[in-house]
Amino acid sequence: MRIIQRSVLKQIINIILVAAFLLPYSAVLAEAIHEERSKYRDITVTQVGDRRCLLFNVHRGDRNQTCMMVEDRDLLVFDYTRMSFAGLLLKQDPEDILVIGLGGGSIPMTFADLFPNAKIDVVEIDEAVVRVAEEYFYYSDTDNMTVYVDDGRPFIKRAGIRGQKYDYIVLDAFSGDYIPEHMLTREFLEEVKTIMSEDGVLVANTFSTSRLYDHESVTYQRAFGEFYNFKLPTSGNRIIIAQLDALPPRGEMVEESRRIAPSLEKYGVPLTEYPRRLTTRVDWDMSRRELTDQYSPGNLLRDN
Amino acid sequence: MRKKQPRVLPRSIIAGMAFVSGFCIMTIEMLGARILSPYFGGSLSVWGSIITIFMLALALGYLLGGRLSTKNPNAVTYAMFFIVAAAFSLPVILFADPIMEPIFLTIEDPRYGSLFASVFLFFIPTSILGMISPYSVRLMVESEEHSGHMAGLLYFISTLGSAVGTLGTSFYFVLWFEVNQILWGAVAALVLAGGAILLTDYVQKLNLANRNADYTKKRA
Numbered sequence: 178m179r180i181i182q183r184s185v186l187k188q189i190i191n192i193i194l195v196a197a198f199l200l201p202y203s204a205v206l207a208e209a210i211h212e213e214r215s216k217y218r219d220i221t222v223t224q225v226g227d228r229r230c231l232l233f234n235v236h237r238g239d240r241n242q243t244c245m246m247v248e249d250r251d252l253l254v255f256d257y258t259r260m261s262f263a264g265l266l267l268k269q270d271p272e273d274i275l276v277i278g279l280g281g282g283s284i285p286m287t288f289a290d291l292f293p294n295a296k297i298d299v300v301e302i303d304e305a306v307v308r309v310a311e312e313y314f315y316y317s318d319t320d321n322m323t324v325y326v327d328d329g330r331p332f333i334k335r336a337g338i339r340g341q342k343y344d345y346i347v348l349d350a351f352s353g354d355y356i357p358e359h360m361l362t363r364e365f366l367e368e369v370k371t372i373m374s375e376d377g378v379l380v381a382n383t384f385s386t387s388r389l390y391d392h393e394s395v396t397y398q399r400a401f402g403e404f405y406n407f408k409l410p411t412s413g414n415r416i417i418i419a420q421l422d423a424l425p426p427r428g429e430m431v432e433e434s435r436r437i438a439p440s441l442e443k444y445g446v447p448l449t450e451y452p453r454r455l456t457t458r459v460d461w462d463m464s465r466r467e468l469t470d471q472y473s474p475g476n477l478l479r480d481n
Numbered sequence: 482m483r484k485k486q487p488r489v490l491p492r493s494i495i496a497g498m499a500f501v502s503g504f505c506i507m508t509i510e511m512l513g514a515r516i517l518s519p520y521f522g523g524s525l526s527v528w529g530s531i532i533t534i535f536m537l538a539l540a541l542g543y544l545l546g547g548r549l550s551t552k553n554p555n556a557v558t559y560a561m562f563f564i565v566a567a568a569f570s571l572p573v574i575l576f577a578d579p580i581m582e583p584i585f586l587t588i589e590d591p592r593y594g595s596l597f598a599s600v601f602l603f604f605i606p607t608s609i610l611g612m613i614s615p616y617s618v619r620l621m622v623e624s625e626e627h628s629g630h631m632a633g634l635l636y637f638i639s640t641l642g643s644a645v646g647t648l649g650t651s652f653y654f655v656l657w658f659e660v661n662q663i664l665w666g667a668v669a670a671l672v673l674a675g676g677a678i679l680l681t682d683y684v685q686k687l688n689l690a691n692r693n694a695d696y697t698k699k700r701a
Binding site: 216217302327328329330331334338357358359362364365469470471472473474477478 | 515518519520521522523524525585586591652655656658659660661
C-alpha cells in the first residue's frame with residue numbers, strides 16, 4: 178500500500194516538474210500558426226484575434242519582429258515601422274526605394290501603396306523570411322517591387338559599382354537577435370552614400386540602448402556629419418535620418434508634415450507629431466571609437 | 482641495447498610550439514569571416530567557405546608535413562614552417578582588398594566568391610601551419626612504443642591552443658584591437674616561435690660541441 182502511494186506521489190511530482198518546465202513556452206505555442214527553423218533563426222508566426230505577428234528566436238525571448246492586423250492590413254502596428262516614414266519629411270515622393278531587411282514586409286508594402294510608380298528593391302538575407310512574408314503577411318513582388326535574397330552589404334556594394342542611385346533607403350537589418358556587424362561600419366556607410374541620390378534620405382533603425390548607441394552615433398556622425406536622431410518615448414528604437422545635403426530646418430519639416438500627413442493617416446503614421454521629435458542634439462559619448470571594418474564588435478558591445 | 486636517438490629539441494619547446502601553431506590557426510580562421518564580410522556578407526555560406534578551405538589546407542599540410550618528417554628531421558626545417566607561414570600570412574594583412582575585389586567583381590554568387598577568396602587568402606599559410614603537427618610528432622618520438630602517447634599529447638596541446646585562440650579572438654581580441662593588429666600579433670607569435678626554435682637548436686649544438694671537445698681532450 179505504502180509503495181503504491183509513493184509511486185503515485187512520484188508521478189505527480191514528475192508531472193508538476195514537466196509542466197513547470199513547459200509553462201514559459203505554452204503562452205507562445207498556443208497561438209503559433211507557423212513555426213520553422215531557417216538557416217539563420219527560428220521563425221514563428223503567431224495570431225491572437227486579429228493580430229498576426231512574426232517572431233524570430235522566440236525561445237530566447239525576442240519580442241515581436243513585426244505585426245499586422247489581418248482585417249486592417251494597412252495599419253502599421255509598431256512605432257519603429259511608422260517611424261521609418263519620417264524620412265518623407267526630408268524627401269517627398271521618392272522614386273527609387275531600397276529597403277534592407279524584409280521582415281513581414283510592412284514597410285515595402287506601405288511604400289508600394291503610397292507610391293505606386295516608385296521602383297522598390299527589397300533585400301532579405303533569409304529566404305525563409307521571404308516565404309513566410311508571402312504566405313502569412315500578404316507580401317508579393319509586383320512589377321515595381323522586387324525582393325532579392327542577398328546580404329545587404331554586397332548588394333549595396335554592387336549597386337554602387339553599377340552606379341545605381343536610390344532616393345529613399347531604409348536600413349532595417351538590425352532588429353533581432355544577432356547584429357550583422359559588417360553593416361555598422363564606416364566603410365559600409367560610405368558605400369551607402371555612393372548609392373544615395375543627391376537629395377536622397379537614409380533612414381536607419383538602430384539601437385537606443387547600450388554602449389553600441391554611442392559607437393554607432395559616432396560612426397554615423399563621421400560619415401554624414403549632422404543627422405537627425407529620432408526617438409519616441411513609447412519605443413525602444415532609435416531612428417537615424419541622414420542626408421548627403423545639409424538637413425532641412427525644422428520649420429520646413431513642420432509644413433511638409435502637415436501637407437503629407439493625410440496620405441499617411443490610414444497607415445496610422447502620426448507624421449505631424451514627428452518634426453518636434455527630430456533632433457540634432459548630441460546625446461552620446463563622442464569619445465567612443467568609430468566602428469570600422471577593422472573594429473566592429475557590435476554583438477559584444479551590445480551586452481556591455 | 483639499441484641506443485636512443487639524441488633529441489633534436491626539448492619536449493617542452495615542441496609542446497609550446499604546438500600550442501602556438503594551434504592558437505594562430507584558429508585566430509586567423511576566426512578573423513576570416515570578419516575579413517570576407519565586407520565583400521561577401523555575413524551569411525552562413527561564408528563561414529562554410531572559410532572552414533572548408535581551412536580543413537582542406539590543414540589536410541594537405543598534415544600530408545606534406547608527415548612526408549617531410551621522414552627525411553632527416555631537424556630543428557631548422559621545423560623553425561622554417563613557422564617563419565614561412567608568418568610570411569605567407571602577410572598578404573591577408575597587406576593585400577586583402579586587392580585580392581578580394583577582383584573576385585567580388587567576377588563571381589556574383591557570394592558562396593563561390595567567398596570560397597575563392599578563402600583559397601587565395603588562407604590556403605597557403607594554413608597548409609604550412611598544418612605541416613607543424615606531424616613534424617612535431619616526429620621530433621618528439623624516440624621509440625615506437627610511445628609514439629601514440631606523444632601523438633596524443635601533441636594533439637591535446639595544439640587543440641588546446643586552438644580552443645584558446647578561438648575564444649580569445651572572438652570574446653576579447655576583437656573588442657580590444659583592430660583585425661589587422663590581431664593578425665600582426667599572430668605573425669609576430671609565429672616569427673618568435675621560429676626564432677625560439679633556432680635559438681634552442683643553436684644552444685644545444687653549442688653544448689654538444691663543447692662536450693665533444695671535452696671528451697676528445699680527455700681521450701687525448
